[in-house]
Amino acid sequence: xxxxxxxxxxxxxxxxxxxxxxxVVKTSLDFIPNKYIPLIMxxxxxxxxxxxxxxNVNAAVILGGMISGLASTGxxxxxRNLLDKGGKKED
Numbered sequence: 001x002x003x004x005x006x007x008x009x010x011x012x013x014x015x016x017x018x019x020x021x022x023x024v025v026k027t028s029l030d031f032i033p034n035k036y037i038p039l040i041m042x043x044x045x046x047x048x049x050x051x052x053x054x055x056n057v058n059a060a061v062i063l064g065g066m067i068s069g070l071a072s073t074g075x076x077x078x079x080r081n082l083l084d085k086g087g088k089k090e091d
Contacts, residue, residue: 009064009068011065014049014064014065014069018045018048021040021041022041026076037073041070044069045066045067046062046065049061
């Protein structure tokens with residue numbers, strides 16, 4: 001099953017904003033467990049994309065926000081693994 005068509009829905013502005021929000025949640029808000037960060041990014045991405053397209057909210061806008069929010073968590077993990085020094089992950 002090829003899911004590459006989902007990349008057409010990624011909004012780079014939403015992805016960048018969610019990446020920043022996720023970083024702040026991960027590093028500053030210790031009372032939020034890591035398992036909830038993807039859910040928070042999904043909701044944030046959906047909300048941000050809906051506000052950006054306020055007059056024209058449809059299923060594609062909702063999907064774009066969801067995909068962009070979730071992609072931000074994957075991008076964070078990829079960047080963390082690339083920048084990982086000595087094979088030790090920081091928590």
